[in-house]
Amino acid sequence: MWRFGADGVAAVDDQVAVEAPLEIRVNGRGYAVTMRTPGHDLDLAAGFLVSEGVIGAATDLSTVGTVEDAEGDVVDASVVGPGAMVAMDRQRHVYTTSSCGVCGLASIEAVTTTSRFDVTRDDVEVSARAISAL
Template identity: 80%
Template structure:
């Protein structure tokens, strides 16, 4: 087996597998983790570790979560920078976000396990978001929420190959998938989803549900708030700060969504009581 794998998110690495016959040599497909530099208006803004693929969407989604972009009209242009040693995406932005970008201009290393965001408090997120998620009157049937983890898992081709990728999916209120993305970082997967929608002029994402494959952290609730998403569901546990931010921002937060059951931590009125 060689490394000629078509998928840029996957590479082959040798290993020794332990079994009944002891250690035997084999090859395995592993998820790629590599740096991506994001530049805004000609200056370095951040470096994030991610799984290659959908890099433009990732950069746009990241800038939405930072408050640099609030609508597709804020994004004048975006593209990969050719001739660089590493992967670089450059964005040109206008409007209020251009000032935000200059104020927060930095060049930092961001791991794939935990993104570093310019909005580090509940007050900052609720103040910076351009969308009042609390006013979103979407109603979602409990059976739709219960079915989303399965729908998300069925779309995880990268996870099938490597077992090492998180996923995030944007769904309509009746459970239809809009976009599903994978990445070694759960926050990157969400950024790819939000960026995909933003570049198509869909922000704010009112009336939608964001389903994620891991736990619900403060950061993921923050990204939902900045994109105007009213419902966030996770297959694992939320953190205390995630619950606090969801309550403050008006987001319905669902955790432990698995096996047909789930917990609703905030704003349960959005779950259809007639179902």
């Protein structure tokens, strides 16, 4: 990574946290997208569905697994019983509050949708000294 300081820029090794979107599907249909630190995605999806009231017992969850042919990180939970209807009623297709706007989207494809605004070109330059003074 690059460390910016009053004396300039230096390449350094450091540890950083990683965050990535996870799409959670119920019975093959997009339910929600959440940001998370990758790892233990199946447990996260199952726990999320418990907190949402979609599943109330282990018997409500037939299977939970990764979707191998999906673009991005996708988990699909096979829900049986009344939880399947709960999932249909609570399917999240609207924006919900989050710092970056990803949480609450319905699919990984929605995360990667390109903005209509051109944000790739910017001639603004800020010196390392100005950044370190912030």
